[in-house]
Amino acid sequence: MLPNKIELNRIKILKGIIFAALAIILVRLFFIQIVEHGDWVAKAEEQHTLLETxxxxxxxxxxxxxxxxxxxxxxxxxxxxxxxxxxxxxxxxxxxxxxxxxxxxxxxxxxxxxxxxxxxxxxxxxxxxxxxxxxxxxxxxxxxxxxxxxxxxxxxxxxxxxxxxxxxxxxxxxxxxxxxxxxxxxxxxxxxxxxxxxxxxxxxxxxxxxxxxxxxxNVILSIDRGFEQGVEELTKAALANSPATNAAVLAMDPNTGEVLAMANLPSYNPSDYGNVKDTSSYINYTTEVPYEPASVCKSFTFSAAINEGRMNPDTTYVNHGYEIIDNQTINNAEKRASLNGAISMRTALYWSLNTGSIHALKLLGNDTENITAEAREKLYDYYYNKFRLGQPTGIELYEAEGFVWDPHADIYGLNAAYANMTFGQNLSLTMIQVASAFSAVVNGGTYHAPTVVKGTKTAEQEILSNETSATMRSLLVNNRSNKVLRGIDRPGYSVGGKTGTAQVIKDGAYTMDEYVGSYAGFVGTNGELPKIVIMVKIWGEGQHIEGNKEPMSLFDSLSNYAIDYFKIKPGV
Amino acid sequence: MINQTTYVSRRGTFTGNSFARNRNTVRHTKRSLGSISQIVIVSMLTLVFGLIYVAEGTKATGFDYELSSVESEITEMNARLDDLAVEKARLTSVAAAKNSTVAAAMEDAVVTGYVAE
Structure with missing residues (x-):
């Protein structure tokens, strides 16, 4: 009997083990299926679900x-x-x-x-x-x-x-x-x-x-690749022969507002942007950095006074070589004695006399001696509302706002500030603002908002009469009369422009140690509206860059290059 | 005396509870499958439906793999297209044209005519 009893016990033990094992499995299953249900479902979903962007x-x-x-x-x-x-x-x-x-x-x-x-x-x-x-x-x-x-x-x-x-x-x-x-x-x-x-x-x-x-x-830019290449090469060559370190060039169609070239030097390779040492190379100086374009702005002041019927190129005033306004003496850069005395506004623009543009401001206020509130209001109306200076142009790029003084600003020396504004100082403008306004001066008087996107119909506004624009073209062409004589401007073409040399503000005050040189000009067939407006800006730390030197010289090359590239036909 | 015989249909009468001779009888009983047959049939049906389900599921998944393969091919073709577009742009870039031996051998352009307007 004893062996059977032992066998029975073994079976019982085996049963017990089996039941215990089953119990363990059941408990585990309970945990997996009930208690940890959510976690296991999530894990399964993670394995079986493809989630991708x-x-x-x-x-x-x-x-x-x-x-x-x-x-x-x-x-x-x-x-x-x-x-x-x-x-x-x-x-x-x-x-x-x-x-x-x-x-x-x-x-x-x-x-x-x-x-x-x-x-x-x-x-x-x-x-x-x-x-x-x-x-x-x-x-x-x-x-x-x-x-x-x-x-x-x-x-x-x-x-x-x-x-x-x-x-x-x-x-x-x-x-x-x-x-x-x-x-x-x-x-x-x-x-x-x-x-x-x-x-x-x-x-x-x-x-x-x-x-x-x-x-x-996809975006199609209005910039012409071949023209851009030529502009950059000429700009590079100009910079190599200059003490300046930076240059920016903007070329646009004055009749549509389309930008044809935008060159900034030094440049960089966008494929290798991470290795650029000086991040200022990323900046587009034509739209992102406002500055004082100096005497280029005389074109706007003269346009305003002519358009208001307050002056014409033969209007005369007495040039003393300087003006004292709000106890500030404003001098002409050109000091030759032969210019002192009664001279025409044409001569004043030719020699870029600050006293001439200040006189135009006085005339805007219907006064020949003083800068009146009316004069300031008129100039502001033209600068800000018509030429849209000191405000974004709406171009499809990052752009700075710039600044022009309000005609009723509560500051001491507001008249002096306005006198400075007539020749492009004491304000802050981007090249695109200036080039767009300059285009309106020479294209018959219509302001076209600039664009870099091909086929964009931008806002336009008649801001000057045809006659004013024609007068301004003749004055700007006259500025380059010596270029015609020297054979730089080819016969059959209408090429005009205006220089600008601005002192630079350092530590809150104008310094005599650095000048920025600018030049804005146009080129087209003689007797027709201009085809291209080109603006040049050249500068360098501690450099005296004058508008009538490197910038004008670069414009000479660029205007002739534009004639060849776009096959602009000569007129009679 | 007429000897008269009376015919009595044996079919004509039904008496009592007894069955008549030659009478056709039908027994109506319910016919049913045995339990094993039922199990077999249900199993077969389950199997058939299962196979149909699996076949359809596999068919759909098969399409998915085919689709995935086609999409991979499209992606690859697009990548090749992009490569070719980039190569074309590089070869026709201004810098490439300027640095080419062909360009180096060219003479400077002169204006030969103007676009008629």
């Missing part, structure tokens, strides 16, 4: 080239080589890089393999698709290719300050890339779907969502 394709940027758009900013899919130094054999990756990706290597392999615990490292970047394919087909184990989107600037430094760049986060910075980022970027889409183990999207499941991406829009 559908990246919108960024819009491309085009420039014009003799009437045809050409791509100057594009997108390219590129790849990074990623390795895990604990898994990837050093000799394997060395072979891959030396065979396929020597030009794209970005890391020191010795340094990577000497680091302990490193599990992730990018050893090459910006590898084109074709090379990535070769790397994949080499079937080298334990290296991974990570897809990235790269912005490509095939023109290098050309118009870099107009184009801007896209940073590592895919956000446009500076230039068109920055200012028109919302249009170019588009809108990313979303894909949420059930997926298999290889993350292939499957249509099974009830919660699948696919919101397609909205690609960014």
């Amino acid at each position: 559908i990246t919108a394709k960024r819009g491309e940027i085009y420039m014009m080239d003799h009437g045809e758009p050409v791509a100057v900013v594009l997108n390219q899919t590129t790849y990074q080589i990623v390795i895990d130094p604990t898994v990837t054999k050093k000799e394997d990756i060395e072979k891959i890089i030396s065979t396929y990706a020597k030009d794209y290597s970005t890391a020191d392999l010795n340094e990577i393999y000497n680091q302990e615990g490193l599990r992730y490292s990018i050893v090459a970047r910006n590898i084109p698709h074709s090379i990535a394919e070769q790397i994949v087909s080499s079937e080298t184990p334990a290296i991974w290719l990570k897809k990235t989107n790269q912005r490509v600037y095939p023109e290098g430094e050309l118009a870099a300050n107009v184009l801007g760049f896209v940073n590592a986060d895919g956000i446009g910075q500076y230039g068109v890339e920055g200012a028109m980022n919302d249009i170019l970027a588009g809108k990313d889409g979303l894909l949420k779907t059930t997926a298999d183990i290889n993350k292939v999207a499957l249509s099974i499941g009830n919660d699948n969502v696919k919101i397609p991406a909205e690609d960014g829009k």
